[in-house]
Structures are given as structure tokens and as C-alpha cells.
Amino acid sequence: MGTIKRGVSLYSYQNETFQGKMSLEDCIRTSAELGANGIEIIGEQTFWGWPEVGVEDAKIDEWHQLIAKYDCVPVSHDFMLDYKRYKGREMPFEEQVASVRKDIDFGARLGMKYIRALVSIAPEVLVAAAPYAEEKGIKILIEVHAPLHFDHPWIIRHAEAFEKSGSDALGFLPDMGMFLHAYPPVMVEKFKRLGVPANIADYIVKAYEDRMLSEYVILNVQQMGGAGPSIAMAEVIRHNSAFEPKRMLDYMPRIHNIHGKFYQMYADYVEPSIPYDKIVDVLKQGGYDGYICSEYEGNRWIEDAEEPDSVEQVRRQQVMLAQLIGEPTPTALAA
């Protein structure tokens, strides 16, 4: 059995890539320097033109050259499937399946092992695309992401459909954000900047810690005189929860990639809201030997107040992961 491997979703560097401050080469080199040699992308973030216009071979060749140059491994192409492409009507079933096949081809061109499906996609679409994925040596992984979780009926329906299909080209990609054990401090600070009074913010943080039902928290905040941003801060609890990492254990044979979601890494390598120690323990117990790909999402919570430093945030998370996995800390990871 292998060990857990480290990677980065280039989503993590979106603040820099959006502004043209980091090129694709910068993203891949930076990740490789952190010892995170697995590279995950959102196809249409990294490659202009995908999917509606297409991507020229020269760009794909460049990708392969960079992957080889920095000794990296293509892990996953995260596709979107815009089934609301047409105003007022949902994309027909067959067209959705054809669209997934197109993303399978794109993943194959990039040398990916996996393509990520968003959780809102119907299981029947993925089941219909599975034979083509098998043919291309690609697995389609549905991203289990908060507010959904492994005990939610929608996910159970997916699991049942995958089993019934008999295909091993269908699986799961859990996003660690579903194990949110504390209200993220970056979100608290953002809501305070939007005008949430300290007493209400403290109440919500405590209510989250007490695992109180979101609807009660929202009502209580209303009764405390909370309006606008205070209600929004309470409503965050509607779509975030402290689910149990051990719930992944039932699904280990179909879990092939992990989104290492994080909102903030402290300088002492702690993520204050997501219990990575417990998570890595569970993954070890389940014999997981795929990648955990960093997925930094604190950027959107701080960008109004400061310029995010995505690279430093990813570095800190990679140090934490290396320690939890039990790797010797690579020199390049030192501050």
C-alpha cells in the first residue's frame, strides 16, 4: 500500500492568475518546489477557450512540457458541465452526456487520471458517460462538497447508481470543507468589516461550536436585532457543517482524489476551522494512497482588506500535510 500524496489545485492561486501575476509555469514550479507534485486544474480556468471554443494543441504541448520539466503528475481536470447554457431550458440529457465525453477527451489530452464532476450533476448522466471514461482510462469523480455530505440522500443516490452500473470509472472526490469544525476566522472578520456587531459575531461562532441547528441560530440573530450582514453570517451555517471525517470510510474504494480545502493557515501550520489531523488519520485508516490537493479558498474572504498571498498559504498547508502524512519536511518547505 502506498502513502498519501500531496498536490495542489491551481484554483488555489486564482487571485494571482486572474491578475496575470502568475503564469502556468509559475503555478506548476511553485507547487513542485513545495513537494506537491500532483497538479489539479479547473480546465476552463487554466485554459482559455475551454469548453465552448476549444484549446489548441500548442497549449496542450506546453502543459506536458511543464509537467515534465518540474517532474509533476497531472491528477484531475475539474469540469463544470453548464447544463444551464440555454436560457429558460435545461440542456437535454444526451447533450449533457456528450458534454461529459468531451471533458473526458480533454482530461485524456492533459494526461489526467480523473475528471471532477460538480455535485449538482445527475447520476444518470455520469453513468451514461462511464463506458467512454473506461475506454479512455479516466475516472469521473463527483465532488462531495458542503452542504452535501456522505449521508445526504443525493450522494447516497449517486453511490447506489455507481454500484448498480458496475463501473469502476465512477467515484468520489470529497472536499474537506464539509468537515468544518469551527466558524472560519477569515469569515468572522469579513462579516465584522461588513458591519456585524461583535456580540452577534461571537454568538454565531459559539452557536456553531455548539452545533446548533442553523434555523435556530438565524432566528436568534434576528431577535438580537441582527439585520443584513448579521443574517448572512448566520446563514453561512445553513450550507456548512461539521460532518464527520470517518464517514468517508464506507466509500474508500471509490475515493480517488481529495480537495484539501482551507480558508486560512496560521504561521504555525494550523488550519483553525478544518480538522486536518483527524482527516489524515481517517484517510490513513482507510488506506488512502491518492493525492490531497490544496484548495485555498480564503482569498475571497480577505481580498477586500488585503492582497491574498496564495503561495504562502499553500506552502503552510503543504508543511502541515507533510507533517501529518509523516514525511520528512522537505527543505524547500521551510519558511
Place this chain on the structure above:
Amino acid sequence: MMDNKMICTEQFENYVEGGEVKGFAFLGRLPYYRGLGLSMVEDIQVSVDGEKIAREDVRFSVRGKTYTLDEMETVYDDRWNFGEKARIIALKPGGLAPGNHRIEFAVRMRVSYLPFVPTTKDAKELALAA
């Protein structure tokens, strides 16, 4: 997300067509972590110094192609790419006087997986060169 990066400060200028000043233009980016097919850009709202530009007077231009907002609704073969600076043209006869103007810019997107239709806004004071 990326709200404060939607309006770019460079290339804010009057829009000239056939030797006539027909409006003004600035560079705008999609406030999103990916790009989007044009048919899913539901609306682009522009106002200048508090005056709203009518929807039919807004044009969207990328890589040499210019669309009205109604045309964009059925464009399935072009995109507003991640971080791509589109030229947003607002028709307003005579354009704007040199100096500072407050530009407000909002984009409404139809995103398949979201249980709501987000509108994201930015506002900046831009300087129009004489």
C-alpha cells in the same frame, strides 16, 4: 469574489465610431474563478456618475468581436475567459468630459450549480484623459 478587480483602471476612454464620439468604454473582468460562455452572462449593468446606461446601449467586446447583450444570450461559441479584460462600451452621444467619473459595473451570471443567480458589482473613480 474578485469584486474589486472587475473594473480595470487602464484604457478608460471615449468611444469613437466613424469619427464621432458615441459613448465611452472601459475594460472589465468577469468576477469569477473561471470563465463563462457568453450565453450565461445574463446582464451587464453600467452607470456613470449615477446615470444608468440602458441595457440596449451596452456592448461587450472581446478579441475583436462585439456583441449586444441580447445577442450574447444565444452566443454558444465564445467566452468571457478567466481574468480576460473585455471592452465594455456604453453608448452615450458625445461621450464624457475629461476628468474623473464614477463608474459602476455589475454582472449577473447564470451559473449551473448555484441555487441562486449572483450579481456582482464594482465601482471605481476613473480618470478620462483630455
